[in-house]
Amino acid sequence: MESKTHQVECHNCRLANGCLAKGLDGDEIKQLETIISHKRPLKPSEFLYRQDDQAQSLFVVKSGSFRSTVLDAEGIEHTVDFHLPGELIGLEALQKGLFRGSVEALETASVCELPLAQLSPLSSKIPGLQSQLLHIIGSQFAAQHDRAALLGNHPASEKTARFLLMLSHRYSNLGYSSTEFNLSMPRYHIASFLCLSLETVSRQLGRLKEKGLISVQKRGIHINSLESLKSSI
Amino acid sequence: MESKTHQVECHNCRLANGCLAKGLDGDEIKQLETIISHKRPLKPSEFLYRQDDQAQSLFVVKSGSFRSTVLDAEGIEHTVDFHLPGELIGLEALQKGLFRGSVEALETASVCELPLAQLSPLSSKIPGLQSQLLHIIGSQFAAQHDRAALLGNHPASEKTARFLLMLSHRYSNLGYSSTEFNLSMPRYHIASFLCLSLETVSRQLGRLKEKGLISVQKRGIHINSLESLKSSI
DNA sequence: CGTTTGCTTGAAGGTTCTCAACAGAGGTGG
DNA sequence: CCACCTCTGTTGAGAACCTTCAAGCAAACG
Known part of the structure; x- marks a missing residue:
């Protein structure tokens, strides 16, 4: 049951236009849907992944909310961010294929899973996907600037x-x-x-x-x- | 004189293997060099760009060091990060084409300039460049996790x-x-x-x-x- | 129904900030 | 060349802020 996946339907997802599918045409969305899978929903305080896990995928929050944390060298946990629907999680794994922090569901929550091995080639094939991916990456950096001003x-x-x-x-x-x-x-x-x-x-x-x-x-x-x-x- | 550019030579840059050129072959590096330009060196406390400027390019620190800042809604300046040679600057502009913070030289410093309009198509053409770009983006996110643990x-x-x-x-x-x-x-x-x-x-x-x-x-x-x-x- | 968890509130204590004075380096101009 | 000023960094004293320790309460859970 752990790995059971469900059919993905970006074309009628209410988050689609803040998500990777934004700006893609019908056929391109179909290609995107073929690589995306859904994991079963996570329960409150269940981990999506843990620090130092091997990273096979990125995730987009579909419903619910998450908290991402890092453990410092002394084992003290710091809350880095909260994630609401539509947000991309796991980008720090693009460096070495390892997650650099943990992500935990704050309530019952679900995600779309984007396998890294397939995302990169597909984004080379579909220019709109590549630019949307870069757009989302940019918003994450922009959000981090805002957070710095907040804290x-x-x-x-x-x-x-x-x-x-x-x-x-x-x-x-x-x-x-x-x-x-x-x-x-x-x-x-x-x-x-x-x-x-x-x-x-x-x-x-x-x-x-x-x-x-x-x-x-x-x-x-x-x-x-x-x-x-x-x-x- | 402001816009005078110099010849770029990634193939004998000592930073190349921590930079975008990493893993590219000779011909690919040549293609990369054609889109990269150098601005004249910046003087201490001179700005590379300012918050809300239109972003045409990303930058890689070639020598010297920089400080990036954000102004919050009350006009108070916060130091977000320091940038040493080899680091990519300006990724927050991928969202809307605007720089979300300012970047200022701390000493005499120089950068390589990567025009956004040409970087994206070129990275579609050269898979190694795309993966290296994503790799660098990943390290920036990883670094931000580390910074959160630091602060x-x-x-x-x-x-x-x-x-x-x-x-x-x-x-x-x-x-x-x-x-x-x-x-x-x-x-x-x-x-x-x-x-x-x-x-x-x-x-x-x-x-x-x-x-x-x-x-x-x-x-x-x-x-x-x-x-x-x-x-x- | 007892226990646990999350939240609030109080008092004491410690850390950090603000205000202030001062010293050295570097630049400017007489 | 020296006086002067500005910028940077150090140090001290008092005040403000936040944390820690502690107790108590309500809701959730088994």
Whole structure:
């Protein structure tokens, strides 16, 4: 059952136009579908892959969300990023064929699998695929720039507000509400991502609530005014 | 004079085997050389490009070093990375054709210029070039994972030691000494990169010196024992 | 129904930042 | 040639911020 795959249908996937299939014609999409497979859905806290695993494939998040982590030399885990639907995972494996971090499902989640051995030749054959691949790679780098600005030298209050605004922006790009969403990760994962203690994150969310900028009910976040939240930074 | 270009000779460049030319045969290298140009060398603190500039090209550091920065929404500058010879710069522009950060020479420095419009078709034609391009992209992602582990949730003393070890490692990969090198950036750029105040960086370097782990003379760093420095973390 | 997990809140303590003064190097101009 | 200024780096003292330790609560789970 582990390796059972399902039929892939990029042409009626709602994510297709933020994904690799964007800009391809019907025939090209068919070729792409032949190399893509689906693994069975992952359960919460199940690993998609682990640091130092051999990498046969890249993955695109189809549903749910993921967290990627690295272990440093001392064995301390750092949360590098969260991944929402449509995002490409595993690019760091292009260097040596090894995954340089682990990726873990935060909730029930599914991915499309792109075998590296077939992706590269196919992208040489289909120019639109190659350019879309480079486009997506570029967005990942651009996102990392944004993340650097988010995490850099800011007090905890700003990091927390920026974190919520980043999620808001990403959900909005996916067609979801930009002011109302559920956090798919616990406080200590947010803390690890923002390089803060979990108590500080909890307190900062509390302060944003006190100020009337957001409403918080456990994992549920409601941003009362995007503008006020932005200007609070 | 601004746009004067010089002849490019990948085949006798000492960086070639960490660069795009790696694994290409003589004829393929010739094709690559036809699309690469050199700009005149940049002077210290001169910009290679600025945030939101139109991106026509990617760049590879040929000599000297660079610093890349982002401005956040509030106009605060963050140092995202330092770039040493052999490293590819500008990948974040693959998304929208705009540079998402600025890149500034830290000293007299030169680059090879790779026009995007010609790089993509050429890499379709030369499979070895495409795979080497993906390989380099992969190393950039891998490096970002390492950076996350460097910067994440550590006290200032560890960040500083890790920073020196990272530079040591990178210089060593370039064939330079891993224990003796000159910092090409002032303390406040290190501080901005590590998310610390410049005074804290200065004090931490002082403490590493007091402990006998390193010698510091302005920009000159000598690591007395790599092992001791590592185990001090 | 007890245990575990996630979250909140309080108090104390430590780390880092800010403000400030100072010193040396390098460049400029009189 | 020297005075002057700027830039860079060091060092100190106090304040602010964040972390750690601790206790308590609610919801989820077996």
